[in-house]
Amino acid sequence: MVIEAFADTIIPGEKRTPDDRAIAGVDSDGGSVAAGAVELLELPAGGLAPALESIAVSLNIHAEDYARDRGLSLDTDVPPFVALPFTDRTALVQQLTQPDHPEKQLWVGLALFCNMAYDSAPHLHTAEAIAAGHPGLLAMRYATPGADGLWRFPDFSYGRQLADLHPNTTTTGSPS
Structure with a gap:
């Protein structure tokens, strides 16, 4: 639950249930x-x-310290970081990722994994992630593969041709 709350602080989403x-x-x-x-x-x-x-x-120890320093009362039914309101979760994560924080590398690394999951779904096959409605790939309008599961960009992925084909390129796209 704590790691989920951290991930949700990095890239927020909708509640799964009320x-x-x-x-x-x-x-x-x-x-x-x-x-x-x-x-x-x-x-x-x-x-x-x-x-x-x-x-x-x-993270819970940091949340307890953060709450104590600000006079916040935390709900004890959930872990301390989870009990923090979203704005306070965000403020705490900002503190933990500051250049001078002694644990910065850990918290930045954790945040990077949360971003990776959203931005590129490295733990999933891309075609399957898109078919399942992966929120990050959909939000970025990641191109869908063709019916054969392969990606092709007949109209150039940058919206324009970047260079002329080399004269020795074969019809399959391989250099000769």
């Missing part, structure tokens, strides 16, 4: 949680999976 506490619901579209940020973070390849529980504990 009583969802991890997702603040400040946006009406899917955010990084809906894009699979937690699933991406849990993959062994990223290197953060074994540390997620410790990261959540640390």
Whole structure:
């Protein structure tokens, strides 16, 4: 729940249910949680999976300190970071990612994974992510593959031809 709340702070999304506490619901579209940020973070390849529980504990300690310093009363039914209002979650994450914060690398790294999940869905096959309605790829209007599952850009991906074909290029696009 804490890692979900962090991911939702990075790229907010809509609540999954009316009583969802991890997702603040400040946006009406899917955010990084809906894009699979937690699933991406849990993959062994990223290197953060074994540390997620410790990261959540640390984030909660920071949230408690933040709330105490501001005289905020936190709901004890949920973890401290989750209990923070969205504006305070955002302010805390801004503090944690400041250039002079001693743990900046950890929090920036965690934020980058949340962005990656939304921007590129590296934990999913792109065609399947698009077909399933991945919120980030849809928001960016990522091109859909052809019926054969391949991407082709007959009208040039930049909207214009960038260079003439090399005279030795074959009909399949390979240089000879």
